[in-house]
Amino acid sequence: MIYREAGQFRTTYVADQRIFPITQDRVAMAMLLIVAFVVVPAAASNYVLTALLLPMLVLAIAALGLNILTGYAGQFSLGTAAFMSVGAFAAYNFQLRVPGIPLLVTFVLAGLVAAGVGLVFGLPSLRIKGFYLAVATLAAQFFVDWLFTKVAWFSNDSPSGTITAQPMVIAGLPIDSPARRYLLVLSIAAVLALAAKNLSRTATGRAWMAVRDMDVAAEVIGIPILRTKLVAFGISSFYCGVSGALWAFAYLGTVEPQAFDLQRSFQILFMVIIGGLGTVMGAFLGSAFMLLFPLFLNWVLHLIVRTELRPGLLSQLELVFFGALIIVFLVVEPRGLARLWQITKEKLRLWPFPH
Amino acid sequence: MPAPDTFPRLLIEHAQTRGDRPAIREKDLGIWQTWSWKQVLDEVRSLACGLHTLGLRRGETLAIIGDNRPRLYWAMDAAQALGAIPVPLYQDAVAEEMAFVLSNAEVRIAVVEDQEQVDKLLEVKARCPLLEIIVYDDPRGLRHYDRGLLRSYDDVQGVGRDLERSQPGFFEREVEQGRSSDVAVMLYTSGTTGTPKGVMLSHQNLIETGRGGIQRERLTADEEVLAYLPMAWVGDHVFNYSQGHVAGFCVSCPESPDTVLTDMREIGPTYFFAPPRVLENLLTTVSIRMEDASRFKRWLYARCMSLARRWGPAILDGKPVPLVARVGYALADLFILGPLRNVLGFSRVRVAYTAGEAIGPDLFRFYRSLGVNLKQLYGSTETSVLVCIQPNGQVKLESVGTPATGVEVRISAQGEVQVKSPGVFRGYYKAEGATLESMTPDGFFRTGDAGFFDEDGHLRIIDRAKDVGRLHDGTLFAPKYLENKLKFFPFIKEAVAFGDHRPFATAFVCIDLAAVGNWAERRNLPYAGYTDLASQTAVHELVRGCVEEVNAALAADPRLKGSQLRRFLVLHKELDADDGELTRTRKVRRGFIAEKYAPLVEALYASGPSVHVETQVRFEDGRTGMVQADLPILEAMIVEDEAARRAA
């Protein structure tokens, strides 16, 4: 209905290969960016910024990473949180042990370290597939948990293993207020999302999808299977590493290893499933959903149950609803919210015709 | 250089004044390949020089056969630059029809699109001794063909560039010799009246009429046009080629005949021309697709369309409309009408013409209520089309508008429409007799259509002059008028009426396979194909309903009340140009049909319940087969007088 595509024709491959070839989509994206970069930091309350938007964006980056690994390359992983904690601790140690290192370089290095660890745990993916690979990534999860609690060097010998992130300064400008932290994370998320989108529409993305859909055929075409899988593991872990670093520096400030446990990996896995495997938008939709749904649930339950709830009952019910939601999504629309959005868009472009 | 009064000079002027703006586009390899006016001039210059080297001389003819392709339009420019006459042929014509035109126009050189056309030419080569050279554009499949006869388009341009280098300025000198009175193009009429004849139109004919149309509708160089109609038809030539050269706007060629709808949506033309048949097919697809929509969408569509039908035309004409209606229409436009225009590719249309045959009131009102500025137009190949045009704001259902700029229109004693204008043609090629016969002594062209001027000075066309007949009791019998009324139903694709020198009016009816098929599927009525569907009694009842509705409408007009259809039959096969029953542009060839199906016509006037028929049919791949069926003779209710009609 909103689309007015008549007269929008493309005369070059550049125009045809664009991420948003239709003007209406470009306008919508531009407005979204303006709202995100200008309106939100000015208008949103500190609570909304720190409690909702910051975690949403930070986790969305990790979800982007998992989406590349599982959505595009089809390699199943339950170890996302492990790579996040590697990123967080690496960033902390870089800031600690390398005086004067610029913040952004720290994040990149943290990402690279996580990518390195990702490659190591990606090696087995050549010989083993499916569930077994999930178990291998579980090994990463437990091993990293154990490493950061047991080896004190990482947490600069702090007794409980928790680390306090150094204050953030970029080119002399302290990034302390919620708005500034939000803008930092938002810009990093935008850049990484664009990079992921570009990868998905070029040879790398096609190689991933080829390996995901039918690796035997991919090999016969000449796609190096192991290299493609490792690149996926590396880039995915890079995203998780950056996300972990941002979690420590921009969101919480102090981080203990338990913050990146198996529950975190499940949370990001749910985000990618509900958001939509194999789509960049899916990561953001999923992360927004996972953070907004408990608030919505809380509000609904208070409407129904007047009396004060037994402590902890709310979080139990939340668990039940999340579990049920996963099943509902898998039955109704296995490709998640992004697919629902895609169907709506297609219908709008064809409106009023059904096909 | 004098003011540009020939197409090559116009081309050169555009290349100088707006050299970088797009002149022509073609959807190929997934994107719209574009050529600016400068690039078109270079391409035309090298092609013209190449054709000259092949021996094309001033006054000779150059055949052009294929879908709408930039390279074929350039062949027209190149021929005109050398003073030769381009002769575009219908790309889906069978080999025999091509043979007649090629020999009649004494064609020595032909520029064709692809292997399909080359094969047709090779098939008729024996009967066209003059044909020496075939220039092809798409080399697909032609690697092992006889090199003597065939030249590739690129090689010809290559040779042309050599000539340019050896004789710089050759092209400009040839263009210099062109006169506006030279013959710019020869279009063969579809010959509803006897054998096809070559209509010679000069540069002056086309440029002045074109310029008149452009000024009247204030068209500019920014128009976007989709060239999807056959290049051999005057509709394509005037609105795309000549007006494109005069106004300097860009002509876009679709990827292939079956992607026209998507290409239409992508280009979003601002200036559009379509014969009623194209508009009718579009409306049928709209209604079929809407039938499959969800209940809510169908309800919303029905509500918005009924509101649009009531107020749309008035709003489009700028007439006063109550505020409530205007708000209602705006909402309908937001939800249904706007998106519908967008999906069909009509959002940017400023001026849309329809001509070639009468258009049904419902069909015409549908597009105007949709907010598309569709206007009726009257004209013929011999008058470079633009004779009468409906002015903006005074668009009526039955009339074809007021005379175009510089056009005199009068009605002869016998009721025939006659025209005098700068667009009147230079005569039929090698047919002096026919030319004289078609002109009046004082220089008016006899259109052969019967009509009259209504009170607002709008011309109304009722039928072909020679077809208008009389029933036994003397009442006027206009077969085309009846047929058009029948064809305005989506279920009826074609109809042929009989009644001249007969006691009452009768008709053959051909159903529309898509629409009736969809109607049958909705009632899960199984059918195995066209003939089977046409023989079903349920379908006969459906057609009877349509015929009786036409009778009711005829009863309202005192002059036509007597010619209500008393009996009709549903034909067992579609009328098809390949069987000679229709012309290339799908107009009914009444005489041929009356002769071929004489026993059926007699049966309509006899008392028997049905008639057996066996006819030869030509299939797509050229094989022929026999189709036979028993066609029941069906009665239709006659409305006696006004009161009875209102009661029914």
Added chain:
Amino acid sequence: MAFFVEVLVSGLLAGFMYSLVALGFVLIYKASGVFNFAQGAMVFAAAVTYAGLVSLGWSAWVAFAGSLLAMVVFALATERFVLRPLVNQPQISLFMATIGLTFVLEGLSQSVWGSEVRGLDLGIPDSPLELKGILVSKFDLVAAGTAAVLVSVLAFFFQKTRVGRALRAVADDHQAALSVGIPLERIWALVWAAAGAVALVAGLLWGSRLGVQFALTQVAFKALPVLILGGFTSIAGAIVGGLMIGASEKVAEVYLGPLIGGGIENWFPYVLALLFLLVRPDGLFGEKRIERV
């Protein structure tokens, strides 16, 4: 030296406890090709239901029957609302559905029975028993005995009975089984109920050792390496795998742990299993997966 044997024996007996849980996974995977991640949550749910019923004053056997009934009801509901709509979906979707199930089960059992830790006494003395010079805990022996009984019953069921064979067919290809007329729905409900029973037994044994608490769900993560070693589809593999993991974990904990800071029981079995996987990508007894072009 005796000390090493003692550690080894206690490891082997603990291994039986692992294979008990692993058995639940194998049962469902063998019959429906679904890797049931919720097996751990089922162990916890069964145990906490039993403990809850006992605290309500039900006698031991009646509480056992009650919990068993709860597990059967759960199995029927799962088949009806989760498995049936997801027939023919890729295995990954079914696997993720079981993750969803895990959360539903954990949330439900905690909201119904609360989340405080409860003791569980099955009346099995835990005093050590002197046997040929090495101390062995009586409890471990009973657990090992139960596991052995359960395993033989299931092995017989799968190999010999008609239904057992049908189960194996279903595991290969849902659609093929359906087309041959095997009543898929009933089979799956039956298998999930059996897995529920196994989970109950495992829950009781583990519950009495560790106490009935949320940590019981972590038991599933002990079982995963066992599955890798033994392969997903073989019952014998589950037992052998359990023993190997139990023994190696205990030995490593005692000897290797102190060297690198202890607490390695979480990740060591995984690393061991991982090394094994590199050699045999489909596990010890698992069927070799052939990829046809």
Added chain:
Amino acid sequence: MQGKVPGPVLLEVRGVSLSFGGVHALREVDFHVSEGEVCAIIGPNGAGKSSLLNVINGVYAPGAGTITYAGQTRRAMHPHAAAAQGIARTFQNIALFKGMSVLDNVMTGRALKMRRGVLWQALYWGPAEKEELEHRGRAEKIIDFLQIEHVRRTPVGRLAYGLQKRVELARALAAEPRLLLLDEPMAGMNIEEKQDMCRFILDANDELGVTVVLIEHDMAVVMDIADRVVVLDYGRKIADGTPAEVRANPEVIAAYLGVPTEADERAVAGAG
């Protein structure tokens, strides 16, 4: 096809045998294909046709024998090396990437031709974009060549069977191969689709200069488009020559129609 002069030998398989446990799929097969030729491999089911194809492009490593391709002799070919040296193929049951559109599938066929690193592609700027557009243009030419432009953006899973086969051929041709291996390209097609596919294969061989080795059961097709026919039976090559020679070869007729055993003769005599 008449009047075609065969070029130098492009592929030579010498004494290749292959067995899976007890089953002997190929027994000392000698077989060569010269540049520009259309060579058909025929034989009853289970004769080893697909196995021979899989040996040529390295999916299987033969027990014995050598493969000489483009002058290089090796004991076994590796799929990756085969693809790099211009061997492309289609599969018996279609091996398309279901999650991608037709255009992406065809572009993936060009995977080996793309050089730009991952970082460049993430930026999608400068050389990476230029490379992507250039290969898009090449892919479009193949799409136009096989006339599948109307389904360019449709996910491959939604296409009809005949069209999927054409997309798979497009993907193989997109790699600009020297040798094209086709595993029953016309299986399960109606007359019209078969005619189209034959035309495409001949056009590819003629205009793109691709040497074609295809497995086909439809004798009419083989006789029509193949320059040479190789007949396999129970893993052994029993005939190799022009379609006419092979048609007349008694051993081939026996292998296809089966030799009448004494019992059949008695039955015929009895009934006579």
